[in-house]
Amino acid sequence: MPHDHHDHDHLSPSGHPYRSDDDVPLTYWQQMEIALRELLIEKGVTTPEEIARQIDAMDARSPANGAALVARAWTDPAFKERLLQDASAASRDMGFDIGPLRLIAVENTAQVHNVIVCTLCSCYPRNLLGLPPDWYKSRAYRSRTVKEPRKVLSEFGLTLPDETTVRVHDSTADMRYIVLPARPKGTDGWDPDRLAELVTRDSMVGTGLPRTPA
Amino acid sequence: MPDRAMHDGAVPDGVAPVKTQRVRVAARMPMGHVRAPAYLRGKVGTIERPLGAFPDPERLAYGQPAPDRALYRVRFSMAELWGDSAEAPTDTVDAELYDTWLERLD
């Protein structure tokens, strides 16, 4: 009985089981994926090993990468400057292979809160943070965030004071964005690994804030 | 992803807008693939920063030879975009727009 030689029946890096492909009877689009993959392999465009390696590379990308950048920026002022000047270079300095991705980091302060959206499709800094959540790709998020960001953020449980300026970044061309959230109070003397645990994915998209010390 | 060449501030027409200069987004409605969102067309913003030059996506999308075009981040106030509907008039939207879509006002 043919089976996939690369065993994916374990937990994915997020800690959840892989969603079962066999939930539903074989769909037309699954047939297309299988057919296309086989043709591309037969034509020498790619190999099963190359595909498996790319899946693993993508699985290895997660918000933990962004959290590491943020935590270092919180503890190392020179690195923070580098991150704000050239976030692509700063990512590479920390050993993250983000490929040709052009990254811009935008800083939250007491006066400014940043939030990221792609109104035209779903552009996201995937080579750093991994794949985007479904809500980021939804009609509601893409439509409303550029017009009523405060209402959108309140639906995420985040209410901002009137004195704060909200800056929305619409990822319309070749740049990708990451929010550098403000460091939570009560974390003096914390090392970067401990700080990184406070940095949530949503805080780097701008739809949330970092966790606070318990 | 295909690597995209970047040239610092290359602007074929020679008169590059700089940070804080005011620009207006063209109000045209072309067919086909464009990356200038409709909600920005005809609106006035300021250059937040130049980003360098990249191959024109409107041509890349059709597999055509794509000359490099200068790309800018442009900042718009919510008041400019939405008028009385704006939640907070001085909140902003920053978007990346190609020079083909921008007209200098200053």
Next chain:
Amino acid sequence: MTNTPSFDGRRWHDMGGSKAGPILDETHDFALWEKRVDALMVLCSGKGHFTVDGLRRALEDMGEAAYDEMSYYERWIAAISQNLIEAGVITQSELANRMAEVAVRGDSYGEASRA
């Protein structure tokens, strides 16, 4: 007298500023077939067979019903196929014939896909 709708130029995918409902907290881990679609996109575009711009254009041209009725990776595999056909890497008949062959291998993804 016919009613001619005015064309304000906005295409369906150009969503900024449109009215929409609440944001649902949707997240799901991806199935293996979806990760394979993602991998094929990265690999084939990296090898120069198409650009992300060509993918986006194909997605836009699929129309609004596709966005509402198909999942994200269903639309992507369709857009990838479209781009590869345009690039001459595969033909429509090759794809159709292979899909027909795949369809009769079994009732589940696991049965129908080979290593």
